[in-house]
Amino acid sequence: AQKITQTQPGMFVQEKEAVTLDCTYDTSDPSYGLFWYKQPSSGEMIFLIYQGSYDQQNATEGRYSLNFQKARKSANLVISASQLGDSAMYFCAMTLNQAGTALIFGKGTTLSVSS
Amino acid sequence: GAVVSQHPSRVICKSGTSVKIECRSLDFQATTMFWYRQFPKQSLMLMATSNEGSKATYEQGVEKDKFLINHASLTLSTLTVTSAHPEDSSFYICSARQPSGGIHNEQFFGPGTRLTVL
Numbered sequence: 001a002q003k004i005t006q007t008q009p010g011m012f013v014q015e016k017e018a019v020t021l022d023c024t025y026d027t028s029d030p031s032y033g034l035f036w037y038k039q040p041s042s043g044e045m046i047f048l049i050y051q052g053s054y055d056q057q058n059a060t061e062g063r064y065s066l067n068f069q070k071a072r073k074s075a076n077l078v079i080s081a082s083q084l085g086d087s088a089m090y091f092c093a094m095t096l097n098q099a100g101t102a103l104i105f106g107k108g109t110t111l112s113v114s115s
Numbered sequence: 116g117a118v119v120s121q122h123p124s125r126v127i128c129k130s131g132t133s134v135k136i137e138c139r140s141l142d143f144q145a146t147t148m149f150w151y152r153q154f155p156k157q158s159l160m161l162m163a164t165s166n167e168g169s170k171a172t173y174e175q176g177v178e179k180d181k182f183l184i185n186h187a188s189l190t191l192s193t194l195t196v197t198s199a200h201p202e203d204s205s206f207y208i209c210s211a212r213q214p215s216g217g218i219h220n221e222q223f224f225g226p227g228t229r230l231t232v233l
Contacts, residue, residue, distance in 0.1 A: 035221075042226075043153075043206055043208075043226070043227040043229070044224070044226050044227065045159075045208065045210075045224040045227075047221060050221065089156075091158065091159070095222070099147070099212075100146075100147045100164065100166070100212075102149045102161050102164055102210075102222075103149070103159075103161075103210070103222055104161065105158045105159045105160075106158065107157070107158045108157075108158050110156075
């Protein structure tokens with residue numbers, strides 16, 4: 001079975017600073033994908049970034065980058081130059097690369113950005 | 116990216132009534148849809164996997180007779196909460212995965228339905 005662990009219930013950062021949100025995962029399957037989603041208070045799930053298990057390079061999407069350390073089974077999200085609008089809940093998730101498999105989510109981290 | 120809609124976005128009902136939530140993939144065909152439930156400040160918990168033309172697969176601990184799922188077409192899955200009680204109040208979110216896996220096997224989420232049972 002797959003498992004996602006996010007150990008930071010809450011994180012606080014000032015505007016323009018970088019922040020790292022931790023995520024570790026567990027699976028015995030060699031083919032999987034890792035995702036980060038942002039969920040603001042409205043409830044919508046906003047896709048941020050994806051990392052495939054066979055990807056050699058760390059994924060980057062604008063201010064978001066994923067620090068993928070396969071041997072450690074970690075997939076930390078780094079947000080550079082935080083903005084007030086980044087305040088939200090952040091979820092790390094994974095799925096196997098098989099048709100019909102669902103995303104499994106971590107417990108989430110609440111990020112608060114202050115001015 | 117692909118669009119998934121959910122209706123209604125918010126519903127308030129009396130205890131004992133049934134509520135139907137619709138999840139539609141608007142611009143792609145989804146052979147598989149997923150239903151999640153989220154309590155305040157908690158994570159998304161997978162309730163069931165909905166497969167077009169066949170019975171849904173429920174996660175352990177989810178009552179299939181209480182949460183009826185129908186996936187009658189490639190673009191529509193419905194979740195019916197039967198005989199709803201206050202403890203069923205929650206945020207319900209559906210997602211859909213394109214048959215080929217899409218770009219990076221991404222799942223596309225609906226905007227969610229907030230159910231309040233009085």
